[in-house]
Amino acid sequence: xxxxxxxxxxxxxxxxxxxxxxxxxxxxxxxxxxxxxxxxxxxxxxxxxxxxxxxxxxxxxxxxxxxxxxxxxxxxxxxxxxxxxxxxxxxxxxxxxxxxxxxxxxxxxxxxxxxxxxxxxxxxxxxxxxxxxxxxxxxxxxxxxxxxxxxxxxxxxxxxxxxxxxxxxxxxxxxxxxxxxxxxxxxxxxxxxxxxxxxxxxxxxxxxxxxxxxxxxxxxxxxxxxxxxxxxxxxxxxxxxxxxxxxxxxxxxxxxxxxxxxxxxxxxxxxxxxxxxxxxxxxxxxxxxxxxxxxxxxxxxxxxxxxxxxxxxxxxxxxxxxxxxxxxxxxxxxxxxxxxxxxxxxxxxxxxxxxxxxxxxxxxxxxxxxxxxxxxxxxxxxxxxxxxxxxxxxxxxxxxxxxxxxxxxxxxxxxxxxxxxxxxxxxxxxxxxxx
Amino acid sequence: xxxxxxxxxxxxxxxxxxxxxxxxxxxxxxxxxxxxxxxxxxxxxxxxxxxxxxxxxxxxxxxxxxxxxxxxxxxxxxxxxxxxxxxxxxxxxxxxxxxxxxxxxxxxxxxxxxxxxxxxxxxxxxxxxxxxxxxxxxxxxxxxxxxxxxxxxxxxxxxxxxxxxxxxxxxxxxxxxxxxxxxxxxxxxxxxxxxxxxxxxxxxxxxxxxxxxxxxxxxxxxxxxxxxxxxxxxxxxxxxxxxxxxxxxxxxxxxxxx
Numbered sequence: 001x002x003x004x005x006x007x008x009x010x011x012x013x014x015x016x017x018x019x020x021x022x023x024x025x026x027x028x029x030x031x032x033x034x035x036x037x038x039x040x041x042x043x044x045x046x047x048x049x050x051x052x053x054x055x056x057x058x059x060x061x062x063x064x065x066x067x068x069x070x071x072x073x074x075x076x077x078x079x080x081x082x083x084x085x086x087x088x089x090x091x092x093x094x095x096x097x098x099x100x101x102x103x104x105x106x107x108x109x110x111x112x113x114x115x116x117x118x119x120x121x122x123x124x125x126x127x128x129x130x131x132x133x134x135x136x137x138x139x140x141x142x143x144x145x146x147x148x149x150x151x152x153x154x155x156x157x158x159x160x161x162x163x164x165x166x167x168x169x170x171x172x173x174x175x176x177x178x179x180x181x182x183x184x185x186x187x188x189x190x191x192x193x194x195x196x197x198x199x200x201x202x203x204x205x206x207x208x209x210x211x212x213x214x215x216x217x218x219x220x221x222x223x224x225x226x227x228x229x230x231x232x233x234x235x236x237x238x239x240x241x242x243x244x245x246x247x248x249x250x251x252x253x254x255x256x257x258x259x260x261x262x263x264x265x266x267x268x269x270x271x272x273x274x275x276x277x278x279x280x281x282x283x284x285x286x287x288x289x290x291x292x293x294x295x296x297x298x299x300x301x302x303x304x305x306x307x308x309x310x311x312x313x314x315x316x317x318x319x320x321x322x323x324x325x326x327x328x329x330x331x332x333x334x335x336x337x338x339x340x341x342x343x344x345x346x347x348x349x350x351x352x353x354x355x356x357x358x359x360x361x362x363x364x365x366x367x368x369x370x371x372x373x374x375x376x377x378x379x380x381x382x383x384x385x386x387x388x389x390x391x392x393x394x395x396x397x398x399x400x401x402x403x404x405x406x407x408x409x410x411x412x413x414x415x416x417x418x419x420x421x422x423x424x425x426x427x428x429x430x431x432x433x434x435x
Numbered sequence: 436x437x438x439x440x441x442x443x444x445x446x447x448x449x450x451x452x453x454x455x456x457x458x459x460x461x462x463x464x465x466x467x468x469x470x471x472x473x474x475x476x477x478x479x480x481x482x483x484x485x486x487x488x489x490x491x492x493x494x495x496x497x498x499x500x501x502x503x504x505x506x507x508x509x510x511x512x513x514x515x516x517x518x519x520x521x522x523x524x525x526x527x528x529x530x531x532x533x534x535x536x537x538x539x540x541x542x543x544x545x546x547x548x549x550x551x552x553x554x555x556x557x558x559x560x561x562x563x564x565x566x567x568x569x570x571x572x573x574x575x576x577x578x579x580x581x582x583x584x585x586x587x588x589x590x591x592x593x594x595x596x597x598x599x600x601x602x603x604x605x606x607x608x609x610x611x612x613x614x615x616x617x618x619x620x621x622x623x624x625x626x627x628x629x630x631x632x633x634x635x636x637x638x639x640x641x642x643x644x645x646x647x648x649x650x651x652x653x654x655x656x657x658x659x660x661x662x663x664x665x666x667x668x669x670x671x672x673x674x675x676x677x678x679x680x681x682x683x684x685x686x687x688x689x690x691x692x693x
Contacts, residue, residue: 064642064668095627149627150636150650150663157647168642169669174635174662175628181664184673 064168067186070141071275073122074182077146077156078193079211080119081110099151106155109162114211114362115191116163118343121225123166125293129279132286138279143185144170145178147197182206189272191364199367207272209346209364212353218341218360224293226342227276229269229322230366231300231311233348237265238369240307241348245370256307264314268368269346277320295323297340303329334359348372437537437545440517444525445532453503454617456484457535457551459561460513462575463506464523475523480555480575483587483631483681485530487621490631494624500617505549507535509542509561546570552614555682571611573682586633589618590680591653591660612656615684619657627661635662635678642667 077083090098122140129139142165144156150172160167171181179200182190190201190208201208220226232241244252276294283292298315302308304327315322326336334355337345345363347353349371356363441447458481465476481504488501506524508514514536524531537545543565546554554565554572562572622632636653638646646665653660664674 067669099627150660153650153660153663154647157643157650160643168665168667170643170646170663170665171674172663174633176662180677181674184677185669 065137065139065141067141067184069137070139071279072141072143072185072187072189073119074143074145074178074185074187074190075115075119076178076192076194076197077110077144077148077152079113079115079191080144081113081116081156081159082213083110083113084213099149102152102155107158108155109159110155112163114213114217115344117217117220118191118225118362119165119167120222121220121343124223125225125279126166128293129282132288133282136282138282141169142167143187145173145181145185145187145190145192146171147173147175147178149174179204179206188275189269195365195367198365202268202366202368207269209269209366211344211362211364212357214357214360214362216360217362218338220341220343220362224295226295226297226340227273228297228299228337228340228342228345229273230345230347230349230352231298231302232264232267233369233371234267234269234346234366235273235298236267236270236311236314238267238348238371239265240310242370245374253306256302256310260310261313262310263317264310266318268366270318270320273320273322274318280321296321297342298322298325299328299333299336299340299345300326301328301330301333303327334361337361337363437535437541438517439545439549440521440534440536442521442524442531442533445530447532448501448503449499452499453501454553454614454621455503455505455549455551456553456555457505457507457546457549458484458555458575459557460506460508460516460520461557462555463529463531464520474526475519477523477527477529479584480681481529481531483584486585487587487631488530491621491624500621504529504531505533505535505551506531507542507545507554508537509539509556509558511538514538543568543570552610552617569610571614571684573684575682576680584679584681586631588633588635588678588680588682590675590678590683591634591636591649591658592639592683615653615656615658619653619659622659623657630661633662634658634660635664635680636660637664637666637671637674637678639666639671640668 078087086098086102089101119142122142126139129136144160144167146152146156148156153170153172156170156172169185171178171185173181177200178197182201183204183206187201187206190198190206191211192198192201192208193211195210198208198210229235232238240252240256243255273296276296280292280294280296283289283294298311300308300311302311308325308327312325324340326340328336332355333347333352337356338359338361341361343362345353345356345361346366347356347363348366348369350365353363353365463478463481465478484502484504491498491501506520508516508520513520517534517536521534524534533549535542535545535549542561546565547568547570551570554562554570555575556562556565556572557575559574562574565572618632618634622630622634625632636646636649638649643665646663650660650663662678664678666674
């Protein structure tokens with residue numbers, strides 16, 4: 001099959017440059033491509049040979065890394081693709097009708113969902129890793145873990161083929177909990193649309209987050225994976241967060257000053273940052289520090305001059321490097337994230353997740369720690385059963401969760417003059433490069 | 436010398452429409468008799484088959500497409516326990532319509548004579564032998580047999596679908612497909628949830644495309660799979676231990692290693 005045919009079929013690809021080293025990724029923009037014309041697409045179920053990618057394929061270790069050696073990222077079908085139409089069918093007409101609908105539309109691929117750019121970026125990193133370390137199994141391994149029934153399987157596989165994704169492993173559990181399978185796959189990160197499943201995964205010690213579909217997704221880099229993390233209750237435990245919520249900002253500052261030299265406890269996503277760091281070191285070892293296709297960011301409401309110090313000391317003690325640390329001292333995170341353009345941003349507070357989503361960042365909510373008590377009090381919908389827990393629009397959380405926020409920077413300036421501007425603090429070795 | 440005994444306690448099934456399955460002694464009963472009596476302990480496999488029948492009859496009391504279960508002995512020692520076996524069957528009220536008391540030399544023949552469509556055993560060698568002679572066989576997972584479960588869980592491994600029973604004849608391939616079609620029809624009678632039967636597909640090697648092929652082949656035989664796992668070379672053990680299948684349809688039978 002020629003490259004031209006691929007171009008016509010996907011409709012998303014503006015120009016397809018396949019260099020021998022690429023992992024089959026297309027250079028084109030991913031945003032706003034929700035409409036597709038089914039008549040234009042001629043999908044077969046045969047594998048689409050993509051030159052460049054398959055050319056390097058070898059049976060065995062390189063092609064399929066062992067789960068314990070690879071960095072396994074499990075995504076659910078609802079975050080990888082957009083399935084709102086089908087969700088409506090499920091909610092309104094029940095599971096049998098939903099499955100019938102899926103089978104009927106089997107040859108129509110789904111549109112990309114919020115986790116799609118992230119997964120594509122993982123593949124780019126894999127391509128670079130394979131170039132440098134052709135025998136290594138330390139790659140990203142993407143597994144589709146969904147509690148859909150296998151009836152939807154063919155449509156999902158068709159969609160994966162249509163978008164040229166490199167996903168060769170999946171679990172369709174037909175309604176039973178996927179948590180056991182996550183463990184069997186040595187999952188390092190689990191992304192789902194279902195907060196219940198994510199909570200279960202967190203309880204089992206697996207880094208997990210709920211993703212929401214923003215109204216618009218800004219364009220992100222296609223050559224560099226960018227992952228941004230909140231600090232408290234994401235990388236670190238929520239101990240300081242607790243102080244802030246129960247005793248207020250002043251007590252929080254006091255507490256952090258007193259405990260500056262005591263390490264924070266680790267949070268649910270520390271492990272994922274760790275594995276990202278390991279992969280980064282592989283690039284550094286080959287002299288590619290400046291051109292590293294993985295970049296990590298800390299975006300925290302802590303402030304650089306005081307409470308941020310403890311965060312940095314903790315990271316250093318853990319031996320974790322983070323490329324850029326942004327201490328916002330309470331300023332809204334949305335605009336900063338809009339500049340960074342991460343492929344994914346993890347935060348424990350829905351307020352921040354929404355704020356980020358408003359500006360087009362793919363934000364993921366980590367339902368961990370004390371902030372959840374405040375989030376859940378504002379939950380709008382009720383009566384969700386296990387099967388129908390498709391997430392509601394994040395905007396429903398908006399009006400009520402605004403009550404819980406850090407004081408806006410303006411108000412702080414009278415008492416704490418040094419906190420009027422967000423403090424950006426870059427660690428040595430990294431260049432401040434917003435694009 | 437094979438003797439076939441009809442169980443008069445049980446209503447005989449419709450010859451044309453019932454799905455004849457043979458289950459070995461070891462698959463039905465536990466290894467030891469209960470406390471010195473002549474009654475054997477019951478394993479979990481048969482009650483599950485019976486449950487499927489019960490549920491099918493609930494849906495339609497005139498249903499004929501049921502499991503017709505035959506108990507078969509596969510060695511001389513077992514053959515000699517015939518009265519204990521019949522006794523135990525009565526004791527537990529099992530829905531076994533016939534007994535075939537054969538030995539290791541002639542059990543395959545008995546299988547064929549009784550038009551057995553699927554042969555259940557806990558012994559890999561027995562399964563292989565039967566397969567080679569054209570009787571589709573399935574291994575009963577010894578571990579799962581002792582786990583309580585509401586559903587009869589059937590696991591399809593890719594080899595059985597794409598190249599069923601390597602080395603066997605056209606006729607036996609046909610009968611394997613026939614059996615799968617029957618299973619598919621039985622499954623169709625129940626809805627998506629709350630079904631006494633659950634079908635799972637596991638493809639170990641090859642990526643999504645071989646899984647897709649397997650799903651389509653099964654669908655063309657009328658079998659709709661509930662769960663699907665594409666392992667892409669990952670070790671099977673951890674996934675199998677989570678799935679807890681009761682019986683596995685595959686060729687090779689080397690898979691219960693972990």
